[in-house]
Amino acid sequence: MTFTQQLAAAWQKxxxxxxxxxxxxxxxxxxxxxxxxxxxxxxxxxxxxxxADLACSFKPQIAYFAARRAEDQLEALIAHIHDQHxxxxxxxxxxxxxxxxxxxxxxxxAFERYQADAVTVNPYMGRDSVEPYLAYPDxxxxxxxxxxxxxxxxxxxxxxxxxxxxxxxxxxxAQDWNTTGQIGLVVGATFPTEIARVRAIVGxxxxxxxxxxxxxxxxxxxxxxxxxxxxxxxxxxxxxxxLYAGKDEGFAAAxxxxAQETRDAINLYR
Amino acid sequence: MTFTQQLAAAWQKxxxxxxxxxxxxxxxxxxxxxxxxxxxxxxxxxxxxxxADLACSFKPQIAYFAARRAEDQLEALIAHIHDQHxxxxxxxxxxxxxxxxxxxxxxxxAFERYQADAVTVNPYMGRDSVEPYLAYPDxxxxxxxxxxxxxxxxxxxxxxxxxxxxxxxxxxxAQDWNTTGQIGLVVGATFPTEIARVRAIVGxxxxxxxxxxxxxxxxxxxxxxxxxxxxxxxxxxxxxxxLYAGKDEGFAAAxxxxAQETRDAINLYR
Numbered sequence: 001m002t003f004t005q006q007l008a009a010a011w012q013k014x015x016x017x018x019x020x021x022x023x024x025x026x027x028x029x030x031x032x033x034x035x036x037x038x039x040x041x042x043x044x045x046x047x048x049x050x051x052a053d054l055a056c057s058f059k060p061q062i063a064y065f066a067a068r069r070a071e072d073q074l075e076a077l078i079a080h081i082h083d084q085h086x087x088x089x090x091x092x093x094x095x096x097x098x099x100x101x102x103x104x105x106x107x108x109x110a111f112e113r114y115q116a117d118a119v120t121v122n123p124y125m126g127r128d129s130v131e132p133y134l135a136y137p138d139x140x141x142x143x144x145x146x147x148x149x150x151x152x153x154x155x156x157x158x159x160x161x162x163x164x165x166x167x168x169x170x171x172x173x174a175q176d177w178n179t180t181g182q183i184g185l186v187v188g189a190t191f192p193t194e195i196a197r198v199r200a201i202v203g204x205x206x207x208x209x210x211x212x213x214x215x216x217x218x219x220x221x222x223x224x225x226x227x228x229x230x231x232x233x234x235x236x237x238x239x240x241x242x243l244y245a246g247k248d249e250g251f252a253a254a255x256x257x258x259a260q261e262t263r264d265a266i267n268l269y270r
Numbered sequence: 271m272t273f274t275q276q277l278a279a280a281w282q283k284x285x286x287x288x289x290x291x292x293x294x295x296x297x298x299x300x301x302x303x304x305x306x307x308x309x310x311x312x313x314x315x316x317x318x319x320x321x322a323d324l325a326c327s328f329k330p331q332i333a334y335f336a337a338r339r340a341e342d343q344l345e346a347l348i349a350h351i352h353d354q355h356x357x358x359x360x361x362x363x364x365x366x367x368x369x370x371x372x373x374x375x376x377x378x379x380a381f382e383r384y385q386a387d388a389v390t391v392n393p394y395m396g397r398d399s400v401e402p403y404l405a406y407p408d409x410x411x412x413x414x415x416x417x418x419x420x421x422x423x424x425x426x427x428x429x430x431x432x433x434x435x436x437x438x439x440x441x442x443x444a445q446d447w448n449t450t451g452q453i454g455l456v457v458g459a460t461f462p463t464e465i466a467r468v469r470a471i472v473g474x475x476x477x478x479x480x481x482x483x484x485x486x487x488x489x490x491x492x493x494x495x496x497x498x499x500x501x502x503x504x505x506x507x508x509x510x511x512x513l514y515a516g517k518d519e520g521f522a523a524a525x526x527x528x529a530q531e532t533r534d535a536i537n538l539y540r
Contacts, residue, residue, distance in 0.1 A: 069383065071341060097394075113339060122394050124426070125421055158435070
């Protein structure tokens with residue numbers, strides 16, 4: 001099954017557009033996990049097991065693992081998701097972007113080593129920096145388009161012959177690069193007007209939307225701006241607001257509650 | 271000593287603008303190393319020890335390590351360079367780029383875990399995606415500007431209010447973001463005219479120039495377009511042409527010869 005098919009099935013099965021972001025910061029872990037060698041895996045496993053029936057995807061952010069020599073725990077976590085929660089796609093959030101020969105190595109990292117179903121990629125280096133990922137026909141490739149951070153405007157909002165750079169990226173992705181239907185885009189929830197502009201350009205392409213919760217994006221505006229005709233098309237990511245909803249041994253139950261509330265809040269506007 | 275000072279000292283001490291890129295591909299290793307658990311480290315160590323007095327910097331490309339679960343060998347390699355060849359800065363080529371809280375994690379990865387002296391960063395997400403690296407005052411931050419690959423033109427060569435996007439990146443980097451003198455830029459050797467335009471915008475800022483050798487960039491044009499008033503300012507990277515100059519147990523000696531020829535060819539035009 002391709003990433004796109006898997007995602008469509010998860011939207012339906014769990015009645016959810018919620019993507020649970022896995023950004024494990026040990027400083028914020030409950031006390032009973034601190035000091036354990038496998039704390040990152042155990043924490044994320046707790047979150048995953050508590051939210052798998054509420055999410056359309058999981059998105060581990062590789063930086064949090066790499067900063068702590070925890071690549072092995074990331075491998076174990078993704079294997080656990082595939083094994084215990086089949087059908088929920090895993091997006092490796094690594095925002096790679098490099099020349100073709102190097103991108104081939106990053107594709108091996110994401111798809112062969114980590115067994116991710118999709119990967120985020122930075123489009124600044126252009127088409128040949130994206131193609132090596134597309135060589136894996138079952139995998140998804142989610143390009144940065146309009147990011148949720150304040151500095152996102154520095155380049156992405158520049159005028160390029162009458163449109164903004166992020167609109168050009170959306171157009172390139174939809175009209176030129178997406179010959180195989182594997183591409184999606186990242187568009188931040190902090191800019192709902194721009195989600196609508198991207199949606200108008202890309203048709204039903206899946207959009208990964210970070211920025212609700214800790215970053216301040218508005219759920220109603222995001223859903224209304226980004227949903228497709230059949231009220232899907234979105235992976236609305238929440239990380240910190242779910243991961244750190246609770247502080248003690250009940251962290252997973254608290255995360256489940258936060259995920260359920262977020263999923264339901266999203267569904268209100270579908 | 272800061273990265274910039276270390277680089278200036280290495281330019282002078284080794285009379286070299288050559289950056290040796292470490293892109294270890296086990297399929298191309300000499301037969302006597304194949305199958306060894308530490309083949310990546312041993313191969314790179316052979317290259318490093320044979321070329322350290324000919325280079326102004328080493329640039330390991332993290333994708334080649336990550337694709338093969340060889341992060342430990344990358345750590346060992348950088349430690350070896352610092353230990354055996356002090357004064358030669360190490361640029362971790364990872365082209366990270368993410369929101370501030372994630373960029374903090376990537377900065378930990380590059381500067382605390384791997385002990386790199388500088389890191390390459392993708393500017394697409396703007397200023398706050400760069401700042402966490404600048405919080406390490408001794409470290410260098412080398413932003414992608416005009417990359418050497420064919421797709422580099424897809425975005426970087428777009429017109430932005432009368433200049434190209436890569437020129438805007440150079441201007442932002444030099445005039446707005448580089449308040450601490452830590453920033454450098456990546457400008458591909460495949461575009462010497464554009465190296466000259468970037469040099470005109472950024473003054474004496476260090477430029478990392480990939481693309482000679484396997485990618486086809488011209489040494490004479492690169493040096494003439496990019497050198498500063500004191501005939502430095504460049505880290506001209508060669509990876510494959512040096513790493514795979516020889517095929518057997520003499521690979522390190524062959525690499526040394528290739529590095530020496532490249533360094534001398536560069537020096538001809540300084």
